[in-house]
Amino acid sequence: MRLEYALCALVLAAAACGGGDGDTTDGRGPSGPSTGGQPAAGEPGDGSGPASSGMFGNTNATAPNMMALANGGTLADGAVADDCEVGQLCVSDNPDEDDCGTLRLESDIEVTREPGNLLIIFDQSGSMDQPWGNGGSKLQAAQTALVNAITPLQDDLTVGAIFFPTYDCPLLLVPPVGGAVAPIDGPGQIPFQAGPTFLGAWQQHWAAGRMNTGLGTPMQEAFDRADVAIQNATLTGNLAIIAFTDGEPNCFADPNQSGPTMLEPDRAASWLGSQMIKTYVVGLPGAVGVQLLNDVAVAGGTMQYIVPDDPAQLEAVLSQVVSETVTAGFNSCSITLNPAADVPDKLLMIVEETGIVGEQQVPRDFGWSISDNGENVEITGALCDDAMNGRFTSITFEFACPEAPPPPPIKPPE
Numbered sequence: 001m002r003l004e005y006a007l008c009a010l011v012l013a014a015a016a017c018g019g020g021d022g023d024t025t026d027g028r029g030p031s032g033p034s035t036g037g038q039p040a041a042g043e044p045g046d047g048s049g050p051a052s053s054g055m056f057g058n059t060n061a062t063a064p065n066m067m068a069l070a071n072g073g074t075l076a077d078g079a080v081a082d083d084c085e086v087g088q089l090c091v092s093d094n095p096d097e098d099d100c101g102t103l104r105l106e107s108d109i110e111v112t113r114e115p116g117n118l119l120i121i122f123d124q125s126g127s128m129d130q131p132w133g134n135g136g137s138k139l140q141a142a143q144t145a146l147v148n149a150i151t152p153l154q155d156d157l158t159v160g161a162i163f164f165p166t167y168d169c170p171l172l173l174v175p176p177v178g179g180a181v182a183p184i185d186g187p188g189q190i191p192f193q194a195g196p197t198f199l200g201a202w203q204q205h206w207a208a209g210r211m212n213t214g215l216g217t218p219m220q221e222a223f224d225r226a227d228v229a230i231q232n233a234t235l236t237g238n239l240a241i242i243a244f245t246d247g248e249p250n251c252f253a254d255p256n257q258s259g260p261t262m263l264e265p266d267r268a269a270s271w272l273g274s275q276m277i278k279t280y281v282v283g284l285p286g287a288v289g290v291q292l293l294n295d296v297a298v299a300g301g302t303m304q305y306i307v308p309d310d311p312a313q314l315e316a317v318l319s320q321v322v323s324e325t326v327t328a329g330f331n332s333c334s335i336t337l338n339p340a341a342d343v344p345d346k347l348l349m350i351v352e353e354t355g356i357v358g359e360q361q362v363p364r365d366f367g368w369s370i371s372d373n374g375e376n377v378e379i380t381g382a383l384c385d386d387a388m389n390g391r392f393t394s395i396t397f398e399f400a401c402p403e404a405p406p407p408p409p410i411k412p413p414e
Contacts, residue, residue, distance in 0.1 A: 116325025
């Protein structure tokens with residue numbers, strides 16, 4: 001992983017950066033030959049040609065010179081920049097008030113990426129055919145939203161699905177002989193498999209059509225089948241369960257038909273307590289106010305069930321849930337900066353959090369420090385735990401531009 005900190009190229013007038021009292025000719029310091037950029041008027045060229053426009057914008061200073069300037073040091077060829085302030089850079093040519101350069105630092109920190117796992121418990125009862133959104137049905141909207149949430153991370157996911165009912169509950173309340181939900185390796189289900197393969201199987205499932213008329217909502221039995229699937233699976237990484245339904249269960253499991261059973265909230269609590277598996281419940285239109293669904297979500301560690309206003313919101317929520325199953329943590333909380341930061345007390349830690357757009361600043365009192373020589377950053381306590389467990393997708397170190405305040409601070413680690 002590459003860490004970076006930025007030295008902002010603040011425009012300073014010739015008198016401010018020249019260090020002289022009228023002996024400057026082009027804003028680069030005392031008169032004399034320059035080492036980069038166009039020669040000053042009347043000054044012979046030195047063969048270096050026009051200034052290059054690289055990652056330092058329109059300055060031709062080298063990385064060590066950048067460090068020196070940050071300390072109020074010297075420009076190339078001895079041009080003094082005594083009035084430059086810490087964290088600022090005096091631009092030698094064609095000053096531009098928005099010019100900022102980035103110096104990337106090598107680090108021994110690596111990001112470890114651990115794949116995630118999903119088990120989908122999906123209601124395919126007849127009521128899911130009711131319209132929702134832009135002319136489609138609840139069934140179609142949920143299908144599309146799930147595919148769109150999984151697709152970006154499909155190579156880092158293992159996914160399986162249990163659909164219910166597999167067989168109709170003709171008398172409701174009472175499941176058919178053998179049960180209303182097939183096991184995960186039974187007909188009409190999708191066993192755990194790699195994300196890309198799952199997406200293909202998902203499309204094939206719907207193209208083939210339901211095996212029944214969709215009569216009944218045997219969610220309790222679907223949870224029982226999910227428990228067996230989890231026990232028999234060999235998975236590494238986080239596992240999350242996402243249950244989709246549009247109403248209350250109305251066909252209840254018979255242990256004589258489908259094996260040992262347990263109420264849905266109790267089952268979700270057992271997954272959370274024994275294996276730290278969270279259960280998310282998506283309540284599609286028709287499920288508003290269903291207390292059982294909220295009880296399942298609370299017992300499963302996700303606080304409350306999800307009731308999206310429209311298909312777009314459903315997709316956004318699912319994308320967040322899916323992204324949290326894939327973790328990308330740092331392999332250490334000790335970071336070596338190379339080269340060292342010349343001004344340690346001015347250095348900022350900037351991070352991007354998983355699932356949050358934009359950069360945020362990490363105050364030092366949250367749990368990080370830098371050595372006096374500017375070579376080593378140490379992250380400690382709960383902040384270290386967060387970094388190792390995938391809270392952050394990137395971490396950089398930079399000097400803030402004087403004209404631009406640093407990004408807002410993150411929430412304190414818990």
